[in-house]
Amino acid sequence: ETGVTQSPTHLIKTRGQQVTLRCSSQSGHNTVSWYQQALGQGPQFIFQYYREEENGRGNFPPRFSGLQFPNYSSELNVNALELDDSALYLCASSSGAYNEQFFGPGTRLTVL
Amino acid sequence: QQQVKQSPQSLIVQKGGISIINCAYENTAFDYFPWYQQFPGKGPALLIAIRPDVSEKKEGRFTISFNKSAKQFSLHIMDSQPGDSATYFCAASLRTSGTYKYIFGTGTRLKVLA
Numbered sequence: 001e002t003g004v005t006q007s008p009t010h011l012i013k014t015r016g017q018q019v020t021l022r023c024s025s026q027s028g029h030n031t032v033s034w035y036q037q038a039l040g041q042g043p044q045f046i047f048q049y050y051r052e053e054e055n056g057r058g059n060f061p062p063r064f065s066g067l068q069f070p071n072y073s074s075e076l077n078v079n080a081l082e083l084d085d086s087a088l089y090l091c092a093s094s095s096g097a098y099n100e101q102f103f104g105p106g107t108r109l110t111v112l
Numbered sequence: 113q114q115q116v117k118q119s120p121q122s123l124i125v126q127k128g129g130i131s132i133i134n135c136a137y138e139n140t141a142f143d144y145f146p147w148y149q150q151f152p153g154k155g156p157a158l159l160i161a162i163r164p165d166v167s168e169k170k171e172g173r174f175t176i177s178f179n180k181s182a183k184q185f186s187l188h189i190m191d192s193q194p195g196d197s198a199t200y201f202c203a204a205s206l207r208t209s210g211t212y213k214y215i216f217g218t219g220t221r222l223k224v225l226a
Contacts, residue, residue, distance in 0.1 A: 004155075033214070042118075042201050042216030043156065056211025090155050092214075099205065099212030100146070103155035 002027055004093050004104035012110045013081050021076040021107045023091030031055070032074040033101060034066060035090040043090055049074055078109075086111045114139055116204050118217025125224050131189040133220045135202035138183065144205035146214075147176065147187050149198050156201060160187070192224045 005024045013019050025032050031050045035043035045058035049068035063079040072093070078085055088108050092101035117136045125131045135145075144163055148156035162169045162176040162185065169176045175188040189196055202217040 006155075031212075035214075035216075040219070042203075042218050043214070045213050045215070048211050048213070050210070056209060056213055058213070094212070099144075099207075100158065100161065101212075101214060102158060103148075105153075105155045108153075 004091060004102055006089075006091050006104040006107050008107060009105070010108045010110075012112065014112050015081055015083060017081050017111075018077065018079045019081060019109060021078075021089050021091075021109070023074045023076070023093075023104060025072045025074070025091075025093030026102055029093035029095040029102070030072050031094045031099065032068055032072065033092045033094065034074070034076045035092065035103075036060070036085075037088040037090055037106070039087070046076070081111045083111050085109060114206065114215050116202060116215050116217045118202050118220060120220060121218070122221040123223070125192045125222065127192065127194060127224055127226050129192050129224075131192045131196070131222055131224070132186060133200055133202070133222070134184065134186045135204075135217050136182075136184045137204050137215075139204070139206065140183070142204035142206055142215075144212075145176070145178065145185050146203050146205070147174075148201045148203065148216075150201065150219075151198050159200075189222075192222075194224045194226045197223050 033048040034046040037043040047057040088106040094101045146161035147159045150156040173190045178185045
């Protein structure tokens with residue numbers, strides 16, 4: 001059984017640029033959630049995708065958008081990057097009644 | 113009301129000792145309470161979880177105690193080892209409109225001294 005994988009591992013962008021982060025869900029999981037984890041903080045919920053549809057969103061602006069593909073992999077897109085977007089971006093896949101979530105290793109995004 | 117308050121912020125324990133981390137919540141709609149362990153540069157790993165109809169759950173050296181009336185839950189790590197040194201997050205799951213949204217605590221940085 002393959003766990004959750006994310007790419008790239010690290011990314012450096014400049015303010016105003018756009019970025020795409022990728023996530024492959026764990027085998028058999030049909031739901032993907034994205035979280036932002038600032039340094040020294042707990043993960044903050046961005047949004048969740050279920051069967052290729054956005055299925056809930058946290059308190060993040062529309063410049064954070066996503067996609068889920070038929071194989072349940074997912075992308076997180078962030079437009080017009082700001083310095084405060086610098087964080088570890090985590091993807092979690094899940095399935096089942098309580099949506100037990102398993103996290104990938106994350107993508108460390110630095111915005112200069 | 114959707115916050116999960118976690119304490120302490122940091123904890124130092126001697127090898128073999130008991131580590132205790134506490135969390136409190138307000139929203140009684142939370143229906144699932146997992147604990148995650150995170151090492152530097154890694155994603156959080158699910159450690160143990162409990163549902164509100166159970167007061168205690170034990171897996172190896174890790175125990176969750178859950179007090180529904182007080183809206184508190186805690187993680188106990190028995191016989192703490194240096195390899196347990198990591199940041200621990202409690203979380204609470206809230207189902208809204210078909211979405212299971214996790215609310216995380218702010219984390220506890222545990223250091224176990226050899």
